Amino acid sequence: MRPVYVIGIGITSFTRLEYPLSEIAAYPAMMAMKDAGWKEIDHLYVANMGSGRVNHQTGLASAVVDTLSLTPAGAEVIENGPASGASAIKTGLMAVASGLHDVVMVTGAERMREVNNLEATEFIATLTHPLAEYIYGVTLPSLAAMFTRLYMEKYGVTERHLAMVAVKNQNNALLNEFAHLQQEISIEGILDSPEAMTNNPYVAEPLRFFDCCPVSDGGACVILASEEVARKVERPLVRLAGVGQATDTHAVHEREEPTDLLAVRRAAAKSFGMAGLTPSDVDVAELHDAFTILEIVESEEVGFFPKGEGEGHLALERGETAVGGKLPINPSGGLKGRGHPVGATGVAQAHEIVHQLRGEAGERQVNDAKVGFTCNFGGFGNNVVCLTFVREN
Amino acid sequence: MSREIYAYKCRKCGHLHYPYRMVCRNCGENEHNEFDQVPLPKRGKLLTWTRAYSLPADFEVPSLGLGIVELENGIRITGQLRVDDPKIGMDVRGEVEIVRREGYDERYGMIFYEA
Ligand SMILES: [Zn+2]
Numbered sequence: 001m002r003p004v005y006v007i008g009i010g011i012t013s014f015t016r017l018e019y020p021l022s023e024i025a026a027y028p029a030m031m032a033m034k035d036a037g038w039k040e041i042d043h044l045y046v047a048n049m050g051s052g053r054v055n056h057q058t059g060l061a062s063a064v065v066d067t068l069s070l071t072p073a074g075a076e077v078i079e080n081g082p083a084s085g086a087s088a089i090k091t092g093l094m095a096v097a098s099g100l101h102d103v104v105m106v107t108g109a110e111r112m113r114e115v116n117n118l119e120a121t122e123f124i125a126t127l128t129h130p131l132a133e134y135i136y137g138v139t140l141p142s143l144a145a146m147f148t149r150l151y152m153e154k155y156g157v158t159e160r161h162l163a164m165v166a167v168k169n170q171n172n173a174l175l176n177e178f179a180h181l182q183q184e185i186s187i188e189g190i191l192d193s194p195e196a197m198t199n200n201p202y203v204a205e206p207l208r209f210f211d212c213c214p215v216s217d218g219g220a221c222v223i224l225a226s227e228e229v230a231r232k233v234e235r236p237l238v239r240l241a242g243v244g245q246a247t248d249t250h251a252v253h254e255r256e257e258p259t260d261l262l263a264v265r266r267a268a269a270k271s272f273g274m275a276g277l278t279p280s281d282v283d284v285a286e287l288h289d290a291f292t293i294l295e296i297v298e299s300e301e302v303g304f305f306p307k308g309e310g311e312g313h314l315a316l317e318r319g320e321t322a323v324g325g326k327l328p329i330n331p332s333g334g335l336k337g338r339g340h341p342v343g344a345t346g347v348a349q350a351h352e353i354v355h356q357l358r359g360e361a362g363e364r365q366v367n368d369a370k371v372g373f374t375c376n377f378g379g380f381g382n383n384v385v386c387l388t389f390v391r392e393n
Numbered sequence: 394m395s396r397e398i399y400a401y402k403c404r405k406c407g408h409l410h411y412p413y414r415m416v417c418r419n420c421g422e423n424e425h426n427e428f429d430q431v432p433l434p435k436r437g438k439l440l441t442w443t444r445a446y447s448l449p450a451d452f453e454v455p456s457l458g459l460g461i462v463e464l465e466n467g468i469r470i471t472g473q474l475r476v477d478d479p480k481i482g483m484d485v486r487g488e489v490e491i492v493r494r495e496g497y498d499e500r501y502g503m504i505f506y507e508a
Contacts, residue, residue: 122449132412133471135493135500137457145443204445253461253469
């Protein structure tokens, strides 16, 4: 396989966007071409989950490739639920690594605010098992809540730990001009004060409002290229060194050990294996914190902290995962602070890592970051894609 | 008529599945429909639970109890939970009842009560 590099990146604000879905996909693509100083694109992958259902638009990639006047380049949509973004990047890597294409654009986009929050929750709930989960009214927050309760019981994670993730990530987002949530929060405000229970009601016990990511519109793009092209482009050399993907049972109740996220563990191991690196090599990570518990558990499953003792929440307590800590997690604000336009999220995670490895992340820059990692979590952990990036020069 | 929810027993190796899948997760040897339907037991222990407040629009209730139950034969099932003060590990019993109405469609599933 040929080595594959990220030569350009672009992103929209993650918020409510008033322009059409195809433009939410195209705008970051234009920024990425400008960033790379390169406009010859062989192929386009669009990561999206809901265009048909939420926006009543199908064949999105054909719309986007024409909006960008990139025809007759090939184009298609990659749909893998909330892991669509990293799946599309993985597919782009395969196209360049195989030699089929030299330059592939991967743009992720979602326009979820077209519907109200309940309809958005319902749309995401269609990820669940139709007969064994969906018919009961099971949603992603309720699956996450049942998982959280078990994790608390087994490992001593408390609502305070969950709130610490929310505060860390939402306050990281204040340093990210593209992040959805621009509101400073504190443990006092969301947990300890007399108003906290009003400010922060239960969504699905024991998860509260501030444990859940917002519903966002947004788009992000990365352009992948061969080494030959990457050396012509005058940008820092960031290599997509590892991709790994794993699946797990569709119905959550079938998993042998209900507090494990085996697909995360396996996808991460494959990604590190391909890169020839280990979790201890990572300087900065973007993990899929759609719910606060997930950042803690993924930080263990990918191998940053030992799972046996439930070390993830203890590392959080010690501040190791803050910007300036030993291993900053979600400096961008994560899904919690940046927002979660489902199809765009995996690409936005990669965008942040490339930004960090280039040393261009401004006030939230992680010092001397050379190796970055992303975990994009689809369904409730039934389809997970992990990426490993390395700064080369 | 009493309604049942079924587990699916592989005719090649005996492994029990819930929900249905087309190929055995244990032996991978059976072909389509080489499963025997086995009614799920109704009693078990509550493995975990939640009370959810942000519900799909067709649920016209302010909140909904949901749980995962480990049944007497070791099979786990997700269902609705109608228990005032749920506790992990408590004994529950299930009834097959209407769990969701979508237009004129009535969907049946397991609802768990305190045993
Ligand atoms: Zn079998």
